[in-house]
Amino acid sequence: MQQNEVPILAFNNVTKVFPLKGNKTTHTALDQLSMQLYPGMVVGLLGQNGAGKSTLMRCALGILTVDSGDIKTLNESPAVLSDTAKSRIGYVPQQPFGYEGFTVDRALDLHRSFYVDWDKQLEQEWLKRFELDVTQSVQKLSVGQRQSLALIMAMAYRPTLLILDEPVASLDPIARRKFMTDLFDLALESGSAVLFSSHITSDLERVASHVALIKKGKLVLFKEIDTLREQVKLLKVSVDSELPQHLDILHQTNTADSMLILADNCQSQEQFNGLISEQSLNLEQLFMELHR
Numbered sequence: 053m054q055q056n057e058v059p060i061l062a063f064n065n066v067t068k069v070f071p072l073k074g075n076k077t078t079h080t081a082l083d084q085l086s087m088q089l090y091p092g093m094v095v096g097l098l099g100q101n102g103a104g105k106s107t108l109m110r111c112a113l114g115i116l117t118v119d120s121g122d123i124k125t126l127n128e129s130p131a132v133l134s135d136t137a138k139s140r141i142g143y144v145p146q147q148p149f150g151y152e153g154f155t156v157d158r159a160l161d162l163h164r165s166f167y168v169d170w171d172k173q174l175e176q177e178w179l180k181r182f183e184l185d186v187t188q189s190v191q192k193l194s195v196g197q198r199q200s201l202a203l204i205m206a207m208a209y210r211p212t213l214l215i216l217d218e219p220v221a222s223l224d225p226i227a228r229r230k231f232m233t234d235l236f237d238l239a240l241e242s243g244s245a246v247l248f249s250s251h252i253t254s255d256l257e258r259v260a261s262h263v264a265l266i267k268k269g270k271l272v273l274f275k276e277i278d279t280l281r282e283q284v285k286l287l288k289v290s291v292d293s294e295l296p297q298h299l300d301i302l303h304q305t306n307t308a309d310s311m312l313i314l315a316d317n318c319q320s321q322e323q324f325n326g327l328i329s330e331q332s333l334n335l336e337q338l339f340m341e342l343h344r
């Protein structure tokens with residue numbers, strides 16, 4: 053369905069290396085990573101601490117430059133994004149900042165003035181939903197309230213591309229649930245693409261259309277969430293079994309008399325010699341098996 057469309061965000065073989073210890077060693081934070089986001093996609097990024105999620109987002113925004121490969125953000129190079137492209141991107145970093153010394157309504161007044169497409173009604177709805185007091189000083193907001201304000205500021209102009217780095221980490225479960233559902237609806241409604249990271253796998257399962265699993269800078273899985281449920285399985289097989297060619301092995305653990313294989317591209321009801329059992333996994337179980 054998306055083959056003829058231009059991706060909203062495209063990573064092509066992206067590698068990012070950080071120098072360490074006074075340039076004596078390096079750390080590869082992103083390793084030959086390719087992924088495309090099309091309109092309507094809500095992509096949940098999942099990975100351990102330090103896997104490369106924030107780095108990926110920062111490269112997409114031109115905050116960091118890549119060492120090799122290529123990124124197209126709204127069909128432009130992130131290093132030289134035009135003002136038009138910038139005004140179509142919403143970004144909430146892990147630690148939102150700014151507007152200290154302002155009240156919430158003054159901060160919104162100023163922020164709103166940068167965006168011609170600002171939707172005041174949406175802003176008001178979200179203020180009510182997050183129960184933010186607009187007369188409150190930004191400095192005195194709780195961490196979760198600040199995060200809520202940052203989300204409103206990133207979304208009220210209905211950006212075409214929304215990049216959210218752990219957007220709900222500090223929100224209470226009720227605010228989190230409302231926000232995540234709205235996020236999904238908003239993206240579908242306006243044909244935007246969303247890239248968000250979260251360690252809360254149940255949120256990811258509920259709202260993401262696609263899951264991108266990153267391990268040590270490599271993209272190990274990028275799939276529609278329903279396909280992932282069907283195709284990624286934990287197989288227990290005997291040590292001498294010959295695995296079918298179509299399986300893509302994501303992780304393998306050997307025990308004395310059997311092997312546990314985390315496999316992608318499984319068919320429904322796999323059958324081959326040596327297969328002892330097959331288990332479907334939820335996202336949290338998949339994550340644990342991948343990092344076993």
Ligand SMILES: Nc1ncnc2c1ncn2[C@@H]1O[C@H](COP(=O)(O)OP(=O)(O)OP(=O)(O)O)[C@@H](O)[C@H]1O
Pocket residue numbers: 070071079081099100101102103104105106107108
């Ligand atoms: N400016 C930098 N200089 C050196 N190393 C860096 C820099 N930024 C990130 N790194 C390293 O790159 C790796 C990936 O970091 P990144 O912040 O992208 O991880 P993450 O997946 O977002 O983690 P978390 O879930 O903890 O937020 C880490 O090992 C980190 O230490």
